[in-house]
Amino acid sequence: MKYAIVLPDGAADEPLDVLQGQTPLEAARIPHMDAIAREGRLGRAVTVPDGYIPGTDVATLSLFGYAPDKYYSGRAPIEAAAQGLTAADDELIFRCNFVTVLDGRMKDFTAGHIAQDEADALIADLNALVAQGEPALADCKFHSGVSYRNLMIASDAASVRLKCAPPHDIPDQPAEEHMPTGAGQDRVRGIMDRARALLCEHAVNQARASAGKPPVTDIWLWGQGRPTLLEPFAERFGPRGVVITGVDIIRGLARMMGMELIEVDGATGYIDTNYAGKGAAAVDALDQYDLVVVHIEAPDEAGHLGDAGEKVTALERVDEHIVGPLLDKLRAFDAWRMLIAPDHPTPCTTTVHDATPPPFCFAGTGVSADAAGAFHERAAQAGGWLVDPGDSLMTEFFSGAMQ
Numbered sequence: 001m002k003y004a005i006v007l008p009d010g011a012a013d014e015p016l017d018v019l020q021g022q023t024p025l026e027a028a029r030i031p032h033m034d035a036i037a038r039e040g041r042l043g044r045a046v047t048v049p050d051g052y053i054p055g056t057d058v059a060t061l062s063l064f065g066y067a068p069d070k071y072y073s074g075r076a077p078i079e080a081a082a083q084g085l086t087a088a089d090d091e092l093i094f095r096c097n098f099v100t101v102l103d104g105r106m107k108d109f110t111a112g113h114i115a116q117d118e119a120d121a122l123i124a125d126l127n128a129l130v131a132q133g134e135p136a137l138a139d140c141k142f143h144s145g146v147s148y149r150n151l152m153i154a155s156d157a158a159s160v161r162l163k164c165a166p167p168h169d170i171p172d173q174p175a176e177e178h179m180p181t182g183a184g185q186d187r188v189r190g191i192m193d194r195a196r197a198l199l200c201e202h203a204v205n206q207a208r209a210s211a212g213k214p215p216v217t218d219i220w221l222w223g224q225g226r227p228t229l230l231e232p233f234a235e236r237f238g239p240r241g242v243v244i245t246g247v248d249i250i251r252g253l254a255r256m257m258g259m260e261l262i263e264v265d266g267a268t269g270y271i272d273t274n275y276a277g278k279g280a281a282a283v284d285a286l287d288q289y290d291l292v293v294v295h296i297e298a299p300d301e302a303g304h305l306g307d308a309g310e311k312v313t314a315l316e317r318v319d320e321h322i323v324g325p326l327l328d329k330l331r332a333f334d335a336w337r338m339l340i341a342p343d344h345p346t347p348c349t350t351t352v353h354d355a356t357p358p359p360f361c362f363a364g365t366g367v368s369a370d371a372a373g374a375f376h377e378r379a380a381q382a383g384g385w386l387v388d389p390g391d392s393l394m395t396e397f398f399s400g401a402m403q
Contacts, residue, residue, distance in 0.1 A: 001335040003291040004326045008318050010300025010346030012358035016308050024311040025376035030319035033375040040363025042372035043385030045393045048355040059343035065394030074225020082251035092157035095223035096150040097167050100214045101175045109167035110148040111216040118204045120144050136194035160184030164222035169352045195219040232258035237398050241291035250295045269297045275321035283329045303346030337364030339397050
């Protein structure tokens with residue numbers, strides 16, 4: 001049996017006036033996703049359990065079949081796994097965003113999708129301050145990630161117990177009202193304050209100003225935690241898999257699950273990602289692996305931008321360049337199954353993640369059709385199948401179990 005899983009991040013949404021009352025999934029021309037829904041099963045999954053902040057970390061962990069209440073320890077440790085980073089018992093790993101705060105408000109949690117060379121330069125200079133003995137940054141180490149998505153590891157942090165807000169959840173809100181709170185807050189706020197001072201007059205910002213780009217004003221520390229071991233995916237479900245993605249959160253999950261990675265040139269983790277390259281790599285991988293997983297960040301980024309048209313475009317490109325070629329390839333095998341599963345909604349109206357159960361669909365060998373006509377939120381709601389908890393969806397997919 002050959003399997004493919006496509007994860008269009010943040011694809012689910014709400015009916016939008018700009019789309020004449022349709023959601024982006026309804027408005028998009030996605031004939032291949034619709035075919036999977038029509039030929040197989042359509043439902044919704046509770047990917048974000050009560051008490052958890054909706055995000056790719058928790059939701060995708062659920063989709064892969066790992067219950068968050070047992071396996072989730074924070075976003076940052078998952079991203080650290082992508083870089084092969086570990087933490088000692090007294091260390092804490094933080095996600096470290098470069099952000100833009102203007103007039104005291106969170107204006108851009110990506111700092112204008114800061115270029116990689118700019119981000120690397122800023123990380124290097126933060127570490128230079130650490131090496132120089134800067135008191136506020138004592139026992140810290142910064143690590144470059146992808147664009148604005150970076151990491152910081154703090155030592156002597158066993159007693160730190162913080163509540164930290166994801167910056168993408170507080171657009172245009174007063175930053176001060178969402179600063180870290182709890183045991184260790186003074187230390188972490190001090191790190192953020194010292195970084196702000198470095199960034200203020202940094203050459204990167206001078207160059208950005210000359211180019212008419214927004215400044216990188218701050219680092220934002222959040223998503224903290226320590227690593228948690230995951231049972232290997234192949235031991236839980238059987239297939240030996242490979243993952244294609246442009247972001248470290250999914251790379252990290254892949255490594256933690258014992259799955260291999262394929263890197264694709266131009267896979268940016270943004271709306272300009274190389275859709276066709278991802279699709280071609282996935283098709284080729286099916287000759288070698290039992291399972292290929294393709295994650296696409298673009299629909300989520302379009303949701304954060306509040307751009308419904310761009311979200312529709314992203315979904316159509318996923319369907320044309322990834323789902324379509326994979327479906328054609330799968331049909332050439334004697335036995336196959338394919339799953340389409342957004343992790344969570346990122347509504348264009350709010351521009352933040354939502355815990356509403358997103359739709360999914362799967363089809364293939366041994367899967368009976370349930371009469372769904374298309375792949376979108378309203379059809380999934382009407383069908384009535386709710387997978388709760390969401391971490392049981394992977395078992396449903398591999399077993400083909402019916403209600």
